[in-house]
Amino acid sequence: MSGPRTIVVGAGVIGAACAWALARAGAQVTLVEAAAAPGQGCSAASFGWLNLSVSGPGDDLELRARALAAARAAPGFADRRGALVWEQAPEATEALFARLRPHDPAARMVAAAEAAALAPELRAPPALAVFAPDEGAVEPTETAALLLAAARASGALGLLQAPVQSLLERSGRVAGVVLGGPDPRQLEADHVVLAAGAASARLLAPLAPEAAAGLGLSPSVLVRVPGGRALSRILCGPELEARATPCGDGVAPGAAIVTAEDPPADAADPAALRAFAERRAEALRDLLHTPFAPRAGAPARALLAQRPMPATRPFAPLDAGVAGLTLACAHPGVIFAPFLAARVAARVAGRAA
Numbered sequence: 001m002s003g004p005r006t007i008v009v010g011a012g013v014i015g016a017a018c019a020w021a022l023a024r025a026g027a028q029v030t031l032v033e034a035a036a037a038p039g040q041g042c043s044a045a046s047f048g049w050l051n052l053s054v055s056g057p058g059d060d061l062e063l064r065a066r067a068l069a070a071a072r073a074a075p076g077f078a079d080r081r082g083a084l085v086w087e088q089a090p091e092a093t094e095a096l097f098a099r100l101r102p103h104d105p106a107a108r109m110v111a112a113a114e115a116a117a118l119a120p121e122l123r124a125p126p127a128l129a130v131f132a133p134d135e136g137a138v139e140p141t142e143t144a145a146l147l148l149a150a151a152r153a154s155g156a157l158g159l160l161q162a163p164v165q166s167l168l169e170r171s172g173r174v175a176g177v178v179l180g181g182p183d184p185r186q187l188e189a190d191h192v193v194l195a196a197g198a199a200s201a202r203l204l205a206p207l208a209p210e211a212a213a214g215l216g217l218s219p220s221v222l223v224r225v226p227g228g229r230a231l232s233r234i235l236c237g238p239e240l241e242a243r244a245t246p247c248g249d250g251v252a253p254g255a256a257i258v259t260a261e262d263p264p265a266d267a268a269d270p271a272a273l274r275a276f277a278e279r280r281a282e283a284l285r286d287l288l289h290t291p292f293a294p295r296a297g298a299p300a301r302a303l304l305a306q307r308p309m310p311a312t313r314p315f316a317p318l319d320a321g322v323a324g325l326t327l328a329c330a331h332p333g334v335i336f337a338p339f340l341a342a343r344v345a346a347r348v349a350g351r352a353a
């Protein structure tokens, strides 16, 4: 490898994707991650849905469709189990379909009988739903590990338990990182890619306070509950979204259900968060036939995480205004990771040229 010496900070789904894209583009990549394994930050609490069907008013679905195409070509994004999505009122479901249809030609409207056939686990299939057969979901921790493995196969070095204490500045440009942890030292580089998720703002603030101020956070909760038979696809109704996970429940291997939620106001209180998780498990029992529903008495677990939320969606500007540095921050970050990584790799190559 003779490309630019590039340090990637953070092995969440975004940093791991950047390391992979950079290594494939010929950069000499060293990825440094504070935790003992990749994908342990926000990515570990993510619902991981690769979707176009659920979006906000300001979301650019054309861009998101391009991001999904990039994800399909990256390691760890293969799932296509399909999603069944519906709103309370049929007119709202029709409006959702009208937004989706130009960007997802495979999506179609289904009535109750077909919804029941597609998702036999539902106690009360919706009168009208959107079925998006190409949508899928990943386990982002697993995806981060696969991306890091692919980056290593392309020559990247991955250092775990290597927390960055600060960015190294020399003559007005970022020249590397200062590592703490078991092997404290300075690592020099031609370019640093900052992909530290919720920690990026703290590392960036001393050098680029304005860019750091644009890196917001938004809390969200993933509830995991041991299930019975695996759900057939991703289900998203007006009350909750749910999918099967093969990752077990942290207690025993086997099928479990995950559901992503807005946190309750008292989420900082562990007892309140546990009670919230139990209420969501109850809601799943109302939604699903017994063989698929959360097992009675099995504990529901809630993971509260801070989602990196750039002020400019879906990405923060790659150029934070400091030479030698590229910022890699996006929301929704799983969907956009490979697309953003390709842009990061192009920028690093351009800068080096």
Ligand SMILES: Cc1cc2nc3c(=O)[nH]c(=O)nc-3n(C[C@H](O)[C@H](O)[C@H](O)COP(=O)(O)OP(=O)(O)OC[C@H]3O[C@@H](n4cnc5c(N)ncnc54)[C@H](O)[C@@H]3O)c2cc1C
Binding pocket: 009, 010, 011, 012, 013, 014, 015, 032, 033, 034, 035, 038, 039, 040, 041, 042, 043, 044, 045, 046, 047, 048, 049, 050, 140, 162, 163, 164, 165, 195, 196, 197, 198, 199, 200, 219, 220, 221, 222, 260, 261, 305, 306, 307, 308, 328, 329, 330, 331, 332, 333, 334, 335, 336
């Ligand atoms: C409940 C929930 C549901 C979600 N659902 C979806 C969804 O369906 N689809 C979707 O696309 N997105 C979803 N998201 C958002 C998505 O998970 C995030 O956008 C994405 O995981 C962010 O990835 P990241 O790599 O930027 O951050 P992280 O995963 O947090 O990775 C940052 C990494 O940097 C490391 N790090 C931090 N500080 C340092 C340091 N000083 N030195 C070295 N390493 C450091 C951390 O240990 C971590 O591994 C969801 C999030 C949540 C919480």
